Amino acid sequence: MAAEFTLTTFAEFLQRRPERYNTMFALLRRSKPKLDGERFGAFLVRVLQPLVDALPEESRERATDELYEISLGLVAGDFLAGGHPLVDRCWNQLLPGLSPLVGREPGRVAVSMTNACYHVGQTPGTRPDAFLSRLRAAGAEASTVDELLLVTQAAAWLSGLSHFREGVLARAGGLSSFQRELLVGSPEEWDVWKDDPWYEKGLEPKLRLVRQVGDFAGFGGLFIRPPMVEYAGDESFWVEDGESLWLLVTDRFGATFHRHFEKESRPPARDDVSVEKSHVCLGRERVEVGEISSWASGRKTVVCALRHSHRLRVLACP
Amino acid sequence: MPKKLYQHVSEAPTTPRPRTSRKTFDVAELFQGPAHQPGEGGDQDLPLYEKLRQAYFWIVNHAIISPHYDVEYTDGPSKTFEFGDLKTQVVLPSGQSYSSFVLLPLLNFAVRKRCLLVGGPGRGKTATAVLMGILAGYSLQQVRQAIQHGQPQMTISDLLGNPLPADLVNAEKMEDIRISWRSWLSMRVKIIDEYNRIPTRTQSALLTVLADNYAEILDHLYECPPAAWYLTANDDHGGGTYQVIEALRDRIDVVVRALHFNSRFYQELLTRIEEGVSPEEVVPSQLIFSEEEMNRIYKEIQAVELPPALRRRLEYFSSQFEFFEGGGLQIEYKTKDNFKLSGVEKHVVAAVESGKDRLKELGVQTANGLSVRAMMSVLTFVKAMAYFRGDQRVSLEDIRQILPFCLHDKLAPEPEAPFFEVPGHEVLRVDRVSWIRRLFDLSCQDFERMNRDRDDPVAHLEAEFSQGLDGLSEAAVNKRLVKIEGQLRQWSQAGKLYGPLYDDILYLKYLHQRYTNYREWLRSSR
Numbered sequence: 001m002a003a004e005f006t007l008t009t010f011a012e013f014l015q016r017r018p019e020r021y022n023t024m025f026a027l028l029r030r031s032k033p034k035l036d037g038e039r040f041g042a043f044l045v046r047v048l049q050p051l052v053d054a055l056p057e058e059s060r061e062r063a064t065d066e067l068y069e070i071s072l073g074l075v076a077g078d079f080l081a082g083g084h085p086l087v088d089r090c091w092n093q094l095l096p097g098l099s100p101l102v103g104r105e106p107g108r109v110a111v112s113m114t115n116a117c118y119h120v121g122q123t124p125g126t127r128p129d130a131f132l133s134r135l136r137a138a139g140a141e142a143s144t145v146d147e148l149l150l151v152t153q154a155a156a157w158l159s160g161l162s163h164f165r166e167g168v169l170a171r172a173g174g175l176s177s178f179q180r181e182l183l184v185g186s187p188e189e190w191d192v193w194k195d196d197p198w199y200e201k202g203l204e205p206k207l208r209l210v211r212q213v214g215d216f217a218g219f220g221g222l223f224i225r226p227p228m229v230e231y232a233g234d235e236s237f238w239v240e241d242g243e244s245l246w247l248l249v250t251d252r253f254g255a256t257f258h259r260h261f262e263k264e265s266r267p268p269a270r271d272d273v274s275v276e277k278s279h280v281c282l283g284r285e286r287v288e289v290g291e292i293s294s295w296a297s298g299r300k301t302v303v304c305a306l307r308h309s310h311r312l313r314v315l316a317c318p
Numbered sequence: 319m320p321k322k323l324y325q326h327v328s329e330a331p332t333t334p335r336p337r338t339s340r341k342t343f344d345v346a347e348l349f350q351g352p353a354h355q356p357g358e359g360g361d362q363d364l365p366l367y368e369k370l371r372q373a374y375f376w377i378v379n380h381a382i383i384s385p386h387y388d389v390e391y392t393d394g395p396s397k398t399f400e401f402g403d404l405k406t407q408v409v410l411p412s413g414q415s416y417s418s419f420v421l422l423p424l425l426n427f428a429v430r431k432r433c434l435l436v437g438g439p440g441r442g443k444t445a446t447a448v449l450m451g452i453l454a455g456y457s458l459q460q461v462r463q464a465i466q467h468g469q470p471q472m473t474i475s476d477l478l479g480n481p482l483p484a485d486l487v488n489a490e491k492m493e494d495i496r497i498s499w500r501s502w503l504s505m506r507v508k509i510i511d512e513y514n515r516i517p518t519r520t521q522s523a524l525l526t527v528l529a530d531n532y533a534e535i536l537d538h539l540y541e542c543p544p545a546a547w548y549l550t551a552n553d554d555h556g557g558g559t560y561q562v563i564e565a566l567r568d569r570i571d572v573v574v575r576a577l578h579f580n581s582r583f584y585q586e587l588l589t590r591i592e593e594g595v596s597p598e599e600v601v602p603s604q605l606i607f608s609e610e611e612m613n614r615i616y617k618e619i620q621a622v623e624l625p626p627a628l629r630r631r632l633e634y635f636s637s638q639f640e641f642f643e644g645g646g647l648q649i650e651y652k653t654k655d656n657f658k659l660s661g662v663e664k665h666v667v668a669a670v671e672s673g674k675d676r677l678k679e680l681g682v683q684t685a686n687g688l689s690v691r692a693m694m695s696v697l698t699f700v701k702a703m704a705y706f707r708g709d710q711r712v713s714l715e716d717i718r719q720i721l722p723f724c725l726h727d728k729l730a731p732e733p734e735a736p737f738f739e740v741p742g743h744e745v746l747r748v749d750r751v752s753w754i755r756r757l758f759d760l761s762c763q764d765f766e767r768m769n770r771d772r773d774d775p776v777a778h779l780e781a782e783f784s785q786g787l788d789g790l791s792e793a794a795v796n797k798r799l800v801k802i803e804g805q806l807r808q809w810s811q812a813g814k815l816y817g818p819l820y821d822d823i824l825y826l827k828y829l830h831q832r833y834t835n836y837r838e839w840l841r842s843s844r
Contacts, residue, residue, distance in 0.1 A: 019596040026593040027380050027600065069356045079352045087352075107355040115351030153345045167345030234342075249343075258343075 010052040013064035014044075024072055032076040040072060043081040047071075047091050054096060059103035066107035074114065086121030086128050090114050097136050098148065105145045116152045119161065124220075125213070125254055126160030134158060138182040150174045154183050160254030162197075169194050196300055197235060197251035198316035205318035207285040207302075213248065213255040214239065216310040222246065222257055229305040229312060231296035233266040237303045238296075239312065250301065250314050269299040273317065280304060280315055289313040356603065366607075366615045367705050370428060373453055373605045374706070377420045381449055381597035382442065383587065384580040385417040388751075389719045391707075404742075414707075422574040422723050423450055423548065425702040427507070427607075428615050431695065432528060432547040432569055434513075434727070437576025439552055444511050445598065446576075447548035451507040452601045454546070455608060461509070464502035468515035470559050474523045477516075478503070478533045478540075497538045503527065506545050506612060513549040513566075515559040525566045544616075571695035573726035575751070615705075622701040623711045627771060632696065632717060634770060635761040637821035638680040639729065640687025649823065654687050674814050677736045680760055681817045683753075685730040692728040699724050714762075722754035729754060764818075775805050776822045783829055787836045795837045802830045 014021055029035045048071055052063050071091070074080035079087050090113050095102055102109045113135075120131045134155040142148035150171055157164040172180070172190055180187040192199040198210060215221025223241040229248075230238040237248040239257065246257040272282060275295050279286045280302055290306040290313065297303075302315040378385045390396075391413035399408045419435075419442070426433035427450045435443035444465070451461035466477060479499040489495045502508060508527075510516075516524065527533050528547060533540040549570065551562075589595060607615070624632075645657035657664075676682045696717075703716040731738070731747055738747050746753040765771070782798060806826055809819060 017599070019594050020599040022594040023596050023600050026589055026595040027597065030380075066356050070353055074353055077352050111353040111355045112349040114353035115349050118351045118353070119348055149349065153348055156348050157345075161348070163343040164345045164348060167343060171345070 009057070009060045010044075010049045010064055013052075013061050014068070021068060024069060028072060028076050034078075035076040039081050040075045043071065043075060044068075047081075051091070051096055051102070054099050055103040055106075056100070059106065063103065063106035067110055070107060070110050070114070079114075079118065084118060084121060086117040086132075087114055089128075089132060090117040094132060094136060094139070098139055101142065101145050101148050109145055109148065112149055112152065116156055120156055120159055123161060123256060125256070127254075128159070131155050131159035134183050138179045141176075141179055141182065147174065147179075151179055151183070154180075158184055158253050161256060162251045162254040163249040163256045163258065165193070165197060165249075165251050165253075193252075198300060200252060207280065207282040207287050207318065208316050209287055209289065209313060210252070210316045211250060211255060211314040212311045213250060213314060214257070214310060214312045219310075221310060223310045226293065226307065226310055227305050227312065228294040229296050229303050230263070230265045230294070231268055231298060232263065233269075235269075235298040235301055237298070237301075238263045238265065239303075239305075248303065248312070250303075252316075255314065268297040270297055270317070273297045273302055275304070282317060287315060289315070365708070366611060366618060367708050369605065369607070369611075370424060370615065370706055371708075373607075374416070374420055374424050376602065376605055377424075377446075377449055378417055381445070382417065382420060383590075384583040385420065386577045386580075387411065387415040387417055388577070389416040389418050389421055391415050391715055391719070404745075418574055418723060419446065419576055421706070422572050422699075423447070425699055425706060426450075426548070426572055427453060427546045428612075428705070429619055429698050429702045430506075430544045430546045430612070430616060431571035431698060432549065434570045434573045435548060435550045435576060436573060437552070441576035441579065443550040443576050444509070447507075447509045447511075447550065448598050449601065450546060450548060451505070451509060452598055453605060453607055454505075454507040454612065455606045456505065456507065458598055460505075461507070464505050465509045465511050466502060468510060468512040468559075470515060470517060472516050472520050474520055474535070477520055477523055478527070478535055481536055492537050495536055495538070497535050497540070499533065499540045503533055503540055503542050506543055506609065508545045508547045510547070510549045512551060514551045514562050518560055518563060521560070521563050521566055525563065525569065528566065529569050567727060568689065568691060570727060572699060572723050574723060619698075619702050619705045622704050622709070624697065624701065625711055628712055628714055628717060630770065630774070630777070631714070631762055631765055632693075633821075634765045634818050635721075635758055636688050636693060638757075638761055638817040639684045641681055641815070641817040641820040643815060649820075649827075652820065654685070658686070674816070677740070679816055680757055680764070683732055683735045683737045683757065685732045686728075688725070688728060692725060695728075696721060696724045718755060718758055721758050722751040725754050726750050729757075776825060779805070779826065779829060783832070787832070790836070792837055792840050795833050795840070799830060799833050799837075802826050802833070 025035070025037070025040070029037075048067055052060055052067060055063050071080055074087065075083075077083070080091060081088065091110075094113055094117070095110060098109060098113070116135075117128075117131075120126045120128055135152055138151045138155065139148050142151050153164060154168050154172070154175060157168045169190070175183075177187045180190055184190075186201050189199060189201055214223055214227065217224045222244070223239075224243055225241050227239045227241040230240075232238045232247055235249070235251075237250075238260075239246045239248050240263075245260045245263055247260050249256050249258070274281045275292050276286075278291050279288050280292075280295070289304050290309060292304050293307040295302060295304040297317070300317050302317055304313040304315070306313065390409055390411040392411055393413035396412040397410045399410075400406065401408065423433050423435065423446050435446060437443055448458070448461050448465070451464070452458060456464070466472075477500065479497050481495045481497055485495040510524065513521075513524070523533070527542060531542045531544070533542065640653050640655065642654040642657050643652055645651060645653045645655075699720045700712045700717050703720045704710070704712040707716070709716075729750075731750070731753060733747055737743055746756060779798070779802060806823065809823065815823075
């Protein structure tokens, strides 16, 4: 007696156009000889099949085609199925929870979520777990793909991609109070952040050390020698170690460095901040940071480079 | 960061951009990364010639198993090697070179002309044509359905469509009969497979569509949109089931040969068998050309400049072939065409041309001259070639590379010409691409030897005439007439008559007549 088996819809769609899917695989393997058929096959069975089969029926065919192609490229590039933990979690944990929206625009949602996870996972100092949990909670409440993307951007910022702060706050009107709450826990703070990147509800506004950023290249950081700092405008800072130049963007939720090739320095954004050897001073307030070699102040942020440290000190100003 | 991992489309050959310091961050960048949506990556601002090149490279890299780089461009010295007793040369081109089997069909796609793909069975002729259909935005199924397969029983109805049977019975007037036109007529890529297997009568119906872009059944006309045509044949000499009518052959603008399969690519064949590979299934959507893009690309190609100095070389080359001294007594009739129409055997008048160096006279190598249609094809395709390479001006090398494919079936070799008897030249009777390229090289050498770039007496007279006749006094006209006569006198004393001189003489006769008529008018209007 022949063994009974039932084809899932995902498998049926693959079998309807074997030439197409085999050709995609074969052509890609020409340029990526290490593309492993077994690894991709296992991904199809374990991850993609349940993902597609959980989608609304009318969207499965399109989802099969688009998600097969996207995931094939990712596996070939070693971003998926073992190559990049957060991208794996995106396909294993995040996308299945977003079924209604994946069904609506499979390619767009999968690509956007994958790339967002990739950025968060790749950027030093971010908090991937917080990103995923925020996104799963608030993303499930999104009723459109556009709304989901907005939630994702907000979650990425709140999880450490500080350079997206302005962009997210400019679009924050598109988020419901409930979504804001799911993302960060105190919706009213959003309006204050536009003006103060360090605002934290319940904290008294005063000069305070909020963060140490950067590290020696030998310890996995960026700098080969203690860096110097200058103000770059717009609450961002130039950081140089004699070899390379970066732009530092930092706020309450994180700090990101961006490689640059030329700089344009700006005068300090305020003149009431000063330094005395190892201290940053604002009026009567004094915060000790270590022997300062250079410093720069923005409107709400002071960054100090120290003579004997590869780590920059970041202070919040009221 | 790796991009476009799957269905890799070659990046536009970007000129490196200066690195800029950018301080603002677009939050949309969060969604850019290693994952790409199918079809994503088409840059709307990318020049269309770049898109055309991307399509070329995609086909060469993914769809064609063993590309040959026979359209050779150099960028500095190229290494050359010789092999065998016949000293077969192999050039390793220092510039970006191309596979004619992909390039020419693609250029034909861009200029919407008629391309014949010839070669033995199973060499990818139809597959290449199908890819062109997909590039025009049709699905694989649509393209396959639209292919007209030549076969001995093919009727005009099979090709064009049918009158509706009910109307045939009930209609009182011809115009009441509705026609069910075949859908391929409306497509922007038209594929006729094995056109030399179509019966002669049906070929005539095909000719009307191919040449005049409309179809006709029972007094009903169907206007077809501009289209790129691809015809395939196993034998380029019309030796299929039916002889191809000459008018149809003459309409073909460019001929491409499907070259042999390189046995070193067996593994590739094996992969295709084992893995069921079918590249036409997965043409990246960013390579698809919309109708608007096809129109725009054609306009942009038209705008490519052919510099006057190169036009002169083409004129000089073209003038080599039609002249045949034994073709007539009066100078206008001294042509191969006139001779051919007479039906007289060539040896009867062979003695008329005695005294000339038949080895050096390029016209002796061909049995015919160039038709106006052939010249127009050349002009269109050389512009397309320059455009494809991202140039706004045609180069001499563009002409040299394209000419053989446009004239492949237009310039017939004269097998008994002494040129082909020279050791090493025998093979040029067979290899038309090399022969035509050699003809052009020889013509250019002759052009340079005559110093025609700097010393072209006709160019001076032509420039004078192009200023117009308005306001020209009788004295000025007389002066110009004297110049023309003086030039003709000088030539008449110089010696023998060759093709380029023949055209120049006829041109001066034309100028002389225009001035004479103008002078007559001046006198009569006093």
